[in-house]
Amino acid sequence: MTIREAALVNDAAGDLIRKRRAVYTALAPHLKPTQLFAALWLWEEEFSRGPSMALQAFLDRLGRHLKEPPQDRRILHRSLVDTLGRPEAELAPDPMPHMLESLAGKLPVECSAAGDPYQRFDPIPLRVFAELMSRFMSELARHEPGVRRKLGSYIAQHLPRLGLAPAELAELGQWLNGVSAKLSRPLPETMLRNLVHTGYVAACEYVGPVLTDRCLAQGLRAAEALAEAKDYDPRRLL
Amino acid sequence: MPTLQRRALLGLCLFPSTVLAEVDLAGLQASMDTVWLASAAALVFFMQAGFALLESGMSRAKNAVNVLMKNYVDVCVGSIAFWVVGYGLMFGTNHSGWFGSDRFLLGGVEHLDYSLLLFQTMFAATAVTIASGAMAERTRYEAYVLGAVGITAVIYPVFGSWVWGSLYSGQGWLARLGFIDFAGSTVVHSVGAWVALAGIIVLGPRLGRYGASGETRGLPGHNLTLVALGGFILWLGWFGFNGGSTGAADTGIGLINLNTHLSAAAGALGSLASMWLLRQPILLTHTINGSLGGLVAITAGAAVMEPAFAILTGLLAGPTVVLGVWLLDKLQLDDVVGAVPVHGFCGAWGTLAAGLFQTGKLFDPVQITVQLIGIAAGFLWAFPLALLMYLLVDKTVGLRAEGLDEQRGLDFSEHHEIGYPEFQREILHQGDN
Numbered sequence: 001m002t003i004r005e006a007a008l009v010n011d012a013a014g015d016l017i018r019k020r021r022a023v024y025t026a027l028a029p030h031l032k033p034t035q036l037f038a039a040l041w042l043w044e045e046e047f048s049r050g051p052s053m054a055l056q057a058f059l060d061r062l063g064r065h066l067k068e069p070p071q072d073r074r075i076l077h078r079s080l081v082d083t084l085g086r087p088e089a090e091l092a093p094d095p096m097p098h099m100l101e102s103l104a105g106k107l108p109v110e111c112s113a114a115g116d117p118y119q120r121f122d123p124i125p126l127r128v129f130a131e132l133m134s135r136f137m138s139e140l141a142r143h144e145p146g147v148r149r150k151l152g153s154y155i156a157q158h159l160p161r162l163g164l165a166p167a168e169l170a171e172l173g174q175w176l177n178g179v180s181a182k183l184s185r186p187l188p189e190t191m192l193r194n195l196v197h198t199g200y201v202a203a204c205e206y207v208g209p210v211l212t213d214r215c216l217a218q219g220l221r222a223a224e225a226l227a228e229a230k231d232y233d234p235r236r237l238l
Numbered sequence: 239m240p241t242l243q244r245r246a247l248l249g250l251c252l253f254p255s256t257v258l259a260e261v262d263l264a265g266l267q268a269s270m271d272t273v274w275l276a277s278a279a280a281l282v283f284f285m286q287a288g289f290a291l292l293e294s295g296m297s298r299a300k301n302a303v304n305v306l307m308k309n310y311v312d313v314c315v316g317s318i319a320f321w322v323v324g325y326g327l328m329f330g331t332n333h334s335g336w337f338g339s340d341r342f343l344l345g346g347v348e349h350l351d352y353s354l355l356l357f358q359t360m361f362a363a364t365a366v367t368i369a370s371g372a373m374a375e376r377t378r379y380e381a382y383v384l385g386a387v388g389i390t391a392v393i394y395p396v397f398g399s400w401v402w403g404s405l406y407s408g409q410g411w412l413a414r415l416g417f418i419d420f421a422g423s424t425v426v427h428s429v430g431a432w433v434a435l436a437g438i439i440v441l442g443p444r445l446g447r448y449g450a451s452g453e454t455r456g457l458p459g460h461n462l463t464l465v466a467l468g469g470f471i472l473w474l475g476w477f478g479f480n481g482g483s484t485g486a487a488d489t490g491i492g493l494i495n496l497n498t499h500l501s502a503a504a505g506a507l508g509s510l511a512s513m514w515l516l517r518q519p520i521l522l523t524h525t526i527n528g529s530l531g532g533l534v535a536i537t538a539g540a541a542v543m544e545p546a547f548a549i550l551t552g553l554l555a556g557p558t559v560v561l562g563v564w565l566l567d568k569l570q571l572d573d574v575v576g577a578v579p580v581h582g583f584c585g586a587w588g589t590l591a592a593g594l595f596q597t598g599k600l601f602d603p604v605q606i607t608v609q610l611i612g613i614a615a616g617f618l619w620a621f622p623l624a625l626l627m628y629l630l631v632d633k634t635v636g637l638r639a640e641g642l643d644e645q646r647g648l649d650f651s652e653h654h655e656i657g658y659p660e661f662q663r664e665i666l667h668q669g670d671n
Binding site for chain 2: 200209235
């Protein structure tokens with residue numbers, strides 16, 4: 001990968017983590033623990049990649065998302081604006097490990113909608129992801145033998161930057177390198193999308209974007225053929 | 239018939255020359271000049287369609303709309319920025335020789351001033367849109383538009399004032415030296431190309447464009463029919479671009495547009511010959527870019543050379559494009575449409591050619607020296623300033639699109655539109671997020 005491309009991937013992932021830490025720092029003093037993780041997942045899924053000016057939209061959405069909407073949105077807004085501009089040293093550690101525990105049902109999460117994906121772990125996206133990535137990498141390997149190993153190594157190298165907990169890291173690394181055939185630990189959609197994108201960038205570097213697009217389209221078709229695709233659109237991972 | 243009219247008619251029949259002398263010839267000439275300028279401005283405006291089609295066709299389908307939007311909107315913002323400040327900097331009273339100092343927000347002026355502003359606005363729009371093609375497929379939309387304002391408000395007009403800034407009072411310093419750039423090989427095209435060069439350096443190449451061993455991977459455009467149509471439209475528009483630079487409806491337009499046409503034709507042939515000699519495939523994109531290179535090159539000297547030299551100018555522009563594209567890839571500078579070789583390298587060559595082949599002063603060393611000074615001045619002004627501008631934009635709003643947006647295609651990422659929804663079943667993202 002060129003230095004520029006690696007920097008782009010790293011910057012994007014690093015920026016996501018920094019913003020997540022800032023939002024956690026901003027909201028933690030003002031929300032109950034049960035509300036906090038629901039808010040963090042909402043941010044992660046729908047607002048983390050948007051512009052900073054989307055804070056009002058985030059708070060609007062949060063008000064509808066929680067069973068008990070926060071009392072004073074102005075305080076939350078001020079807190080968010082303040083912490084998003086702070087240096088990293090002043091931010092709380094990355095809350096992702098706790099967020100993943102909340103996803104696996106180990107921590108209570110309070111949301112307004114029944115069946116909210118943030119309430120419990122849904123294995124379907126993970127299965128769709130596994131099919132998409134497997135076929136993507138197989139197609140690449142058909143054209144360029146040896147590229148699967150390179151891709152797996154590259155993604156595994158970048159896993160720590162994606163803010164995963166050690167257990168998730170280990171399982172994913174083994175799966176990418178072909179050591180293990182199964183993925184079972186919960187991963188949020190943004191993380192899965194990030195992984196697909198990291199694979200895309202690496203493939204572009206190794207085989208070029210034209211072949212990469214073609215192989216990814218094959219992966220997408222394989223994922224769309226799954227029964228699970230009726231409940232979960234594989235294109236959400238792209 | 240009333241008595242006065244009968245007497246006038248009688249006078250016209252008996253003494254026609256006397257009667258006609260009282261007709262306002264100056265007014266008639268001014269009207270013809272205005273009609274020609276307005277028509278030429280319309281032709282130059284139509285070149286925007288040519289740029290849009292050519293650049294969109296040379297991009298991948300998932301970025302087609304984004305390329306069109308850049309071309310469409312940079313005319314809009316550029317036109318306003320040029321009216322607000324660019325025209326004054328370029329054509330206002332220029333005593334220092336470095337920039338104009340009045341005629342901003344032009345209004346309440348003579349008719350010809352409006353015609354000139356109209357025509358020159360189209361030139362500014364041409365300069366700004368050159369960068370859009372080079373920087374396609376990975377540039378954030380709002381960042382590009384900010385850059386367009388900078389180009390039309392400052393970078394382009396200040397250099398233009400050095401060459402053409404003697405419209406009202408004073409004279410640009412390059413004009414005082416005797417620099418020849420009749421319709422803007424350097425002023426418009428090279429300046430636009432050096433800005434594009436700065437842009438692609440700051441941006442970096444598209445994902446996967448260059449392999450680890452330095453090999454260049456082809457990223458074919460999605461529609462070569464559009465590229466060809468764009469080329470034809472640009473060729474047509476150039477008759478207004480060069481012909482209209484007389485500023486008047488005069489008999490010199492015939493030679494100017496003949497030279498324009500011959501150089502374009504020779505440019506395509508020169509490009510074909512070089513691909514054949516280099517044992518390369520005969521590519522449509524290089525052929526069309528060859529003719530565009532010929533058009534850019536002749537723009538400086540269309541009014542000052544004989545047709546044979548116009549053909550020579552174009553003939554040498556063709557290989558300049560082919561070799562220029564090769565050189566940029568060797569340096570891993572990703573120029574999606576070849577804007578830098580076509581507008582930059584051919585613009586420099588054409589400006590030099592205007593000095594080499596000037597009728598009555600063939601191969602004049604003094605003129606050649608002045609041309610070289612002007613070419614260098616254009617680069618030394620536009621390139622560093624554009625580099626600074628794009629670095630600043632990158633630091634503030636971000637110039638490069640995110641990797642995920644580049645993967646998805648900028649049509650969806652920037653505009654939530656897909657260029658070919660019925661044929662892009664393979665488009666990799668159509669979700670809500």
